[in-house]
Amino acid sequence: MTDQAPAPYAGPKRVLSGVQPTGDLHLGNYLGALVKFARLQHETQTFIFVADLHALTEWVDPKKLKSNVREITAAYLATGLDPKVATIFAQSAVPEHAELAWVFNCVARLGWLDRMTQFKDKAGKHKERSSVGLYTYPVLQAADILVYRATHVPVGEDQRQHLELTRDIAQKFNHDFEAPGFFPLPEALTQGPGARIMSLRDGSVKMSKSDPSDASRINLTDDADAIAQKVRKARTDADVLPEKVDDLAGRPEAQNLVGVYAALAGKTSQEVLDEYAGQGFGAFKPKLADLAVSVMGPIGGEMRRLLADPAEIDRILGAGAERARAVAAPVLADVKRIVGYWAG
Numbered sequence: 051m052t053d054q055a056p057a058p059y060a061g062p063k064r065v066l067s068g069v070q071p072t073g074d075l076h077l078g079n080y081l082g083a084l085v086k087f088a089r090l091q092h093e094t095q096t097f098i099f100v101a102d103l104h105a106l107t108e109w110v111d112p113k114k115l116k117s118n119v120r121e122i123t124a125a126y127l128a129t130g131l132d133p134k135v136a137t138i139f140a141q142s143a144v145p146e147h148a149e150l151a152w153v154f155n156c157v158a159r160l161g162w163l164d165r166m167t168q169f170k171d172k173a174g175k176h177k178e179r180s181s182v183g184l185y186t187y188p189v190l191q192a193a194d195i196l197v198y199r200a201t202h203v204p205v206g207e208d209q210r211q212h213l214e215l216t217r218d219i220a221q222k223f224n225h226d227f228e229a230p231g232f233f234p235l236p237e238a239l240t241q242g243p244g245a246r247i248m249s250l251r252d253g254s255v256k257m258s259k260s261d262p263s264d265a266s267r268i269n270l271t272d273d274a275d276a277i278a279q280k281v282r283k284a285r286t287d288a289d290v291l292p293e294k295v296d297d298l299a300g301r302p303e304a305q306n307l308v309g310v311y312a313a314l315a316g317k318t319s320q321e322v323l324d325e326y327a328g329q330g331f332g333a334f335k336p337k338l339a340d341l342a343v344s345v346m347g348p349i350g351g352e353m354r355r356l357l358a359d360p361a362e363i364d365r366i367l368g369a370g371a372e373r374a375r376a377v378a379a380p381v382l383a384d385v386k387r388i389v390g391y392w393a394g
């Protein structure tokens with residue numbers, strides 16, 4: 051045990067989230083995560099990073115990794131994150147994440163990780179050929195969050211299970227090392243119609259970077275024509291839109307497009323139905339396409355403008371990493387003391 055009782059977390063609400071630099075960002079990433087980052091930064095301390103340590107869990111071309119990190123950073127900036135307000139950085143520039151992850155590897159139980167559905171999805175039939183990193187990835191995610199003692203994590207629905215694991219790890223650490231309340235139990239912020247955006251080709255699977263069909267998603271870098279065409283070609287059914295949200299049940303594609311419209315317009319799905327009930331997709335899709343182009347179109351343009359000056363992006367990431375380390379280092383130092391490390 052420690053000489054001094056560690057102080058429970060009593061700081062302000064603190065937001066943290068991250069995105070992996072693998073492939074193009076899409077509408078699901080935007081509505082499930084990025085749009086919330088920009089909003090939350092004005093409410094409280096906000097830490098947003100690019101998860102380049104996580105990217106290594108699957109093969110990524112070393113020549114591309116750094117430019118992918120810059121691209122995600124450009125997306126953060128183009129969707130409204132302000133580096134003077136939020137702390138924006140690359141995970142690999144803050145070694146405290148990986149150091150805390152080791153301690154958490156010894157706190158988390160194998161049985162907990164065995165239940166992670168994302169590992170099962172990503173590993174598929176080739177579990178034994180997957181990297182060990184892919185398996186323990188949610189433990190690193192817990193360290194990402196708790197090394198800042200973050201209290202709120204804006205993410206899409208698919209990250210909910212990882213957040214539950216983070217809470218389990220925080221709770222077990224606090225209990226086993228007799229450090230009550232040292233780590234807060236962070237909450238996932240998944241509210242709103244954008245939390246689970248589905249593929250435009252199949253309403254039963256989520257929109258994803260790894261879907262081989264580019265028509266299944268709207269990329270942040272798509273131009274206006276591509277966006278409009280993908281919306282026009284999105285799979286739908288032949289019925290008109292109903293009056294009540296409950297009546298969208300069993301119509302996954304219709305439910306998804308109404309949800310996308312609602313999230314882009316900052317409305318609820320019911321408000322969208324109040325406007326479009328009784329109309330078919332022939333009328334609804336052009337309206338959705340116009341809305342998507344007006345919201346998403348400028349983001350791609352701004353990303354291209356920002357990416358033309360990589361040195362400025364690197365400067366922002368460098369300054370963000372310094373600020374992030376100033377918060378993470380004392381937390382890690384406390385952890386080392388709490389667990390009794392010689393170097394603690």
Ligand code: TYM
Nearest residue numbers: 067068069070078079082083191205206245246247256257
């Ligand atoms: P990643 O890179 O897969 O996705 C980034 C964010 O986008 C959300 N998202 C979606 N939201 C709605 N509909 C969809 N179809 C959709 N697809 C993706 C994800 O939920 C996520 O919020 N493990 C994380 C990265 C990470 C992280 C963290 C997040 C690493 N450490 C700590 C939060 C806190 C991931 O792979 O996200």
